[in-house]
Amino acid sequence: MSALIRSIERLVGGVGVFAAMLLVPLVLATCWEVWARYALGAPTIWAYEVGYILTGAHFLLGLAYTLRAGEHIRIDLFSASMPVRLRAAIDTAAYAVMLALLVWLSWALFEYLVAGYSRGERSGQSALNMVVWPFRLVFLVSFCVLALQVLAELLKAISNLRSRAEA
Template structure:
């Protein structure tokens, strides 16, 4: 049951990772169009800067869960890689329970409040003449931290399985 949940969460993170990867294309298009418009046409866009930072932040944040799934987040592994698999699972579980899950849930809840307030007031970015409403971007940020928490839960399930001697081979994560 738990491993089925972990695998489903892995698929969700994999889908989020694919979405994050494809977000590079609109980012490149917006950047290239801005350069063309500014230097060839002599008329910079009003929207490219804000679209660029929003797409880049979305790319980065949505990719967090996928990166955790793949075990590619930065870690200080001077001692970690020398530890047994059970000790690694214990370190990981501690990190997920004490840091990752509380922090990602705290950020998600805080962003949910900000989304609601921004939606009610129709708050705008205020960073350019384009000046889009900001709540959809904040909603994506909150969703990204929810995805990170869910992937953290999947990893915690794996740690539990390692600690109880029921781990699957790595290829069957």
């Protein structure tokens, strides 16, 4: 089980690094837009759309990495005073429910991706009018990777629950 958890977390780490690297083209595109607009008097037709797509991709692809790092908001007001075994049981139940929801959401996002691709949908947000399926693919990949990290967290919670039961 620990090999599976390590493999999932290695994948999530790679996706997290990729998400962080998306900031480089985002900053470059934003700087170019500011330069072109104010210094050259010639705003681009692509910077707005590229900016919001890269920002969204950065945020979505970073979800699983943030969970792996334990940086999502967690209210410890009640759980800090609970016994460790009870906390592990609550984590196990919560991650099980979350995993089921993420699998369902990932399937719906797959259908959303296929529909957008088959209809040739475009964003309509700027003159660039990009096709939407690549961004919908980012949605799907993000939530699938998040589901994998939730599976890893569920396995860790189950392991923690079992080790507390044996103690």
